[in-house]
Amino acid sequence: MFNARICARSFLGAALLIGSFAAAPAVAAWEPTRPVEFIIPAGTGGGADIMARTIQGIVTKHNLMKQPMVVINKAGGAGGEGFLDVKNSRNNPHKIVITLSNLFTTPLATGIPFSYKDLTPVAMLALDEFILWVNASSPHKTVKDFLAAAKAANGTFKMGGTGSKQEDQIITEAIQKSSGAKFIYIPQSGGGAVAVQLVGGHIDSTVNNPNEAVSHWRGGSVRPLCVFDSKPLPYDEKIAGDLGWNSVPTCKSQGLDTEYLMLRGIFMSPGATKDQVEYYIELFKKVRATPEWADLMKSGAFNQTFMVGDEYAKWVAVEEKRHQDLMKDAGFLASQ
C-alpha cells in the first residue's frame, strides 16, 4: 500500500517531467515550481494595488499556494511597463498581472505596443463601480438638474478624475456624448485627491469609485447622483442617514444613458497552457471564497461578476472595441 503510493507519486513526477519536455499536454495538473510574480501595472496605494496585495495576503494566510506570491508594481508609462513585461515573458507561467482599464487605454493613448490579445486571459475577479458625485452644497439634487446646469454653464463645469485618457476621462467623454453637456476635465494623481478637490470646491463633479468618496459622503460633504451600472448596487448597509449604496439610482434611470464598469481581472503571460490557466482559475476561486475577499468587495461596493474562459475573453474583446470607439471620437488616440 505504502509502496504503491510512492510508486504512484514518482510516476506522477515522471509524467510531469515528460509533460514539460514534450509538446503534448501533461497528464498531471500543473503547479508553480518557483515564486509567482504578481505584476501591478499601477503605483502603490491605488485600487489595483490594494486588491493585489489583499490577494497576496489571502494566499499567504490561507496557504493557498505552495510557492510564495511576490507583488511587483510596474506603473511606468501608465502601466505600459507592467504589460510589456508580461508580454515579453512568453512561456513563463510564473507571471500574472492584474488589470485595470489601462489594459485598453494605455496602448491606445500612448502607442505603447501591446494589446490584451498578447496576454492569456485567466479570470475576471470583479468589476469596479463608478458614481457621479457633486459637492453636498451644490444646488443640483438630481442628474437632470446637474446636466441642465452643466449645459447652461457652457463648458466651464470642471470634472475631476484620476489620470489622463483613462477610465475617469473616458466616462466624462461618454457623459458628454450622451448628454451634450461639456466639461473641463482636470486630471489628478489619485482618487483620494480627486474626492478632496470636490470637497474643497475646486471642481464641480467627479466620477469617483465608491470607496474613494464614501467617507466624505458619510461626513456629509458630497452627494452621489447616480451609478454607471445597469442596476443599482446590492449593498444595503446604511451609510449617510438612511441612504445606502442601494439607494443610489442608475444613471440610465435618471436620463443619462451611460454605463461603465472597470475590469479587475487577471491575465497571464502569453503561451500559457490550459493546465496553467486552470491552476490559476482554481486559485482565484479559492481566494474569492474567503471572508477577507468578501470584506474587500463590501468595502469597495464592487460588482462581483466572475468570469473565466471564453465568456471572459469575449467580454474583454467587446470592452476593447468600446474603448477604441470612445477614444477615437474623443481624439485620444496616439498620433504616432
Place this chain on the structure above:
Amino acid sequence: MEEIGNLFTGFATVLRPFNIMVMVLGIVLGVVIGVLPGLGGANGVAILLPLTFSMSPTSAIIMLSCIYWGALFGGAITSILFNIPGEPWSVATTFDGHPMAQQGKAGEALTAAFTSSFVGALFAVVVITLIAPLVAKFALQFGPAEKFAVYFLAFCSFVGMSKEPPSKTVAAMMIGFALASVGLDSMTGQLRLTFGIETLLTGFDFLIAVIGLFGIGEILLTMEEGLSFKGKSAKINARVVWETWKELPRYWVTSLRSCIIGCWMGVTPAGATPASFMSYGIAKRLSKRGRNFGNGEIEGVVAPETAAHAAGTSALLPMLALGVPGSPTAAVLLGGLLIWGLQPGPMLFVEQKDFVWGLIASMYLGNIVGLIIVLTTVPLLAAILRIPFSIIAPIILVLCAIGAYTVHNSTFDVVMMLVFGVVGYLLKKCNYPLAPLVLAIVLGDKAEEAFRQSLLASQGSLGIFWSNGLVGTIMALGLIALFWTAIQTGWTRLAAKPAV
C-alpha cells in the same frame, strides 16, 4: 479636554505588551528598510503589508507606522555615512552630514540627525493632537494653484543662493526638470521625450539619479584623492551622543523654524522633500554661519532632518482626515487601512476613536522607542567608516546596484546609475551644483502637474496664481525668497546711505 482623555485611552491600548513588541519590531524593520537602498519606505511598507493581516487593525497600524518611523530614521544613516540618500527627503541631509562624516564627526552628525528627526516628529504629533480638525479644514483650501505656489516657494527658498556661477546652476536645474519630464505626461496621457525607446517609458527615477550622482560620484571622488575617507582615523566615542546633545540646544531657533516649515509643508500637502530643502535653504540664509553650510555644519543637518520629519508626520493627518496620502508611503498605509475595513476620511475621527487615538499614541511612543534604538547604534554605525575603503566600496557598489535595480526591476536602470555616477563626478569637478538638479528631478513633475492643472481650471489664464489671498501670499513669499540676497543687499545699502 476631550482629546487628552482620548489620548490616554490610546496610550493604554499601545502599552499592551504585544503592541510594544510590535512597535520595536516595526522600528527595527523600518531602519533596515531605510538603510537598504531600493527598499525605500513605500516599498518596504507595501512588502510588509500582508504580514499584518493576521493582526488587529490597531496593532497592524502601529507596526506599519513604526516601520514608517524606522525608515525615516534609517534614511539619514546612508546619507551621512556614504552620501547615498535612500529617500528623497534625506538628500538635503547629505549636504552637511556627509562632510561631517568625512571630517571624522559621523557620530555627531548621526546623533544630530536622529535627535532632530525626533524633535520634528514630536512637534508634528503635538500639532495633530491639538488641532487636527482645524488643520484638516485648512488642507481643503489647497487647490492646484495653491499647491503650485507651495512648490514654487520651496524652489525659491532653495535656489538663488548657491556659490556656483548662475549659468551653471540654471543648466543643472533645467537638466533636472528635463529628466523629470521624460516618460508619460500625466496631464495629457501621452509619452514625451522617450523617442520610442521602451526603457524610457518609466522616466528617470529620482533614486537612480541620486544613487549615481551622489553615491557613485562620491566613490569616484574618493578614489581620485587616494583610497581613503578623510576621517578614517576618527575616534569612536561612546559619549558622542551626550556631547552632541549638549551642543544641540544652541540651535533651537533653527529647530523651531524647521518644525513650523515641516508641519506647514506636510499639511498643505507638499510633503517632506520640499520641506527639507526649503528648511535647509532658509537656515542657510538666516544662520550666522550660513556661509559655511555645505562644509559640515551641524545646523545644516538639524534643519532638513527636523523639517522632513515634521512634514512626514503631519502628512499623516490629511491622510487620516481626508483620505489623501501626503507621500507614497502614506499612500500604502492608506491602502492598509482600506484592507482592514477602515475608511479614512472625516468620519474616521468620530467612528473609530480607538483606532485613531491608538495611532496617535503610537506616534508618541514609537518615536521615543525609535530614538532610543537608533541612538544606541550610533557608535556602531560610526565605526563602519573605519572599514577599509577597498572592502566597503565594492559593497556599496553592490548595494547601489540592487537599489537601482529594484526601482523598476530593470537592469537598464543599473546602467543609468553608473552613467549618472560618472556624470556626477564630472559635474562636481566642473563646479556644477548637484542639489538643484536633484530637487528638480524630485519635484519637477509634481510642480508641472499643479501648474498645468491650474491653467486647465483657469482656461489658460495666469491670473489664477494671484486669484485669492492664500495663493497670492505664498507666491509673494516665494518671490521674496528668490530675490532675498538682492533685497538684503539693497536694504544694507539703503541703511548705509545716511552714513555716507
Place this chain on the structure above:
Amino acid sequence: MSDHASGGDAGPSHRVVELGVAAVMAALGVVVIIGAMRAGIGWGAEGPKAGFLPFYFGLFILGASLINFIQAWFDPGRKLFADWSQLRQVMSVVIPTTVYVAIIPWLGIYVSSFLLIAVFMRWLGQYGWRMVALLSVAVPVLAFVVFERWFMVPLPKGFLEELLGY
C-alpha cells in the same frame, strides 16, 4: 587638484573638460527641444501641451550651456582637471563597475557581485585569498537572504540560480 600645472605629473586640462561638459549639455538641450517639439509645444484651450514646458527647459539648457562654453573658452587658467595617476585610480573603479553592470543581465546580480567584490578586494585592496573568499561569498548570500527570502524582492538571476531552482 588646484595648482598642478607646474608639477611633473601631467593630465588633461580643466578647460578641455569644461568645454566638453558644456558641449554635451548643449547637445542634450537640443535633444530635449526636439523631443518637446514632437510632443507639441503649443498652448491650447486645455492649457499648455505636453512639450510646452520641456521646450523651455531645453532652451534654458542650451542657453546656459553656451554661456558656460564661452566662459570656459576664455578661461585663462591653466590648471589641470586631474593628474593621470588620479584618473587611473578613478578608472580602476569605473572599469570593474562597467563590467559588473554589463554582466548582471547574464550572470545575475549575485554572481556578478561576488566577482566585483573579489576583484576589488584582491586587485585594489591586496587582501589574502581567505579574506577575499569569505567576504565575496558572504555579501551576495546575505543579500539573497534579505531580498529574495525576507522581503521577497526578486533580483536579476542567472544560470547558477537556475541550477539551484530559482
